Amino acid sequence: MALNYDPEVIGRVFETTDPVEVTAEQINRFCGAIGETNPLYTDEKAAKGGPYGGIVAPPSFAVTFRNGRHFHEHVPRMGRGGFDAGKDIEFAAPIRPGDMITLSSHVKEIYEKTGRSGTMAFVVVRTTLKNQRGEVAAHIDHRFMSRI
C-alpha cells in the first residue's frame, strides 16, 4: 500500500525554535536522572582539566530539547497511534552551561516497512541543534512509527 502524503513536505524546514538557555543546574539534574557520574559532566574541577576545559552536557542531553509547539502540526500522521521508534544522533560541538540552543526541523524521510506484526509507516524528522555562535551541536533523526 502506497503511503499518502504531500511529497513537498520532505525537506521543508518547518520550525526554528526560540533560543533556550542551558544551565549547569539542568545538566546536573539530567545526570542525576540517568545516573551519570562521569566527572566530565558532573565535577567542575575535574572537567576543567579535561578535553572540554569545563563541564559539558552528557551526549544524551541533546534529546531533551523540545521541538516547539508547531512540531506535531507539521509531521504527517500516517496511520493508527504512533510511537517513538528510536533516535540517531550525530554529535558536533559540545553543549555547555550558558549555551543558547535553537532547533530547526524538517521531515527527512517517510517509508513503510512490513514485519511479522504487519505494515508500519515510519516518519523520520531531522532536528538540528545550534548554539549561539551558529555552531551545530547535534543532528538528531527522530523515528516515529505508526501502524497502517
Next chain:
Amino acid sequence: MSKTFESISVGEELGPLELFVSRDQCRNYARTCAMEAPRFMDDEGAKLERLPGMILPGNMSLGLITRLLTDWIGSGPARIARIGATYRVPVQPDHTLTIHGFITHIHPENRSIEIDLWLENEEADRLVTGAATVEFTK
C-alpha cells in the same frame, strides 16, 4: 587508566552495566525532561494509553545505553561521534536492566571504532538495540 586506541580490539566487550530502574527514577527522568505523559508516570496512566503498565521514555533508555559508553571512555581521549538506538519493545520500570556492548569495527584511518549496544531485561530479551561510533583524538 584511560583507554587508548591502540589497546582496543574487535570483539572487546563493554560492560555489562546492570541497573535496577525504579518507578521513581522513571518519573524523575520524565519530570526532569518535561515528558510527563501518563504512560511514564504510573500504571493507571499507561492503561489509559492502552499499555499494560508504566514504561520508561525511550529517551531514558537512550540515556542509559549511552552511559555504557561514557563509563567506558571515562576521561580518556575519545568522544561519542554518533549513536543510534531502536526502541524495539517498551521498557518497564521495577526491573533489572543490563546493557551490553562490543566492538565490531576499528578504523585506523580516522581512529574511530564502531560499537554494537543493547539493553536487555532479566529474560535476556533485547528491548533496545543500538550502535555507536567513538572517535579517538590521540
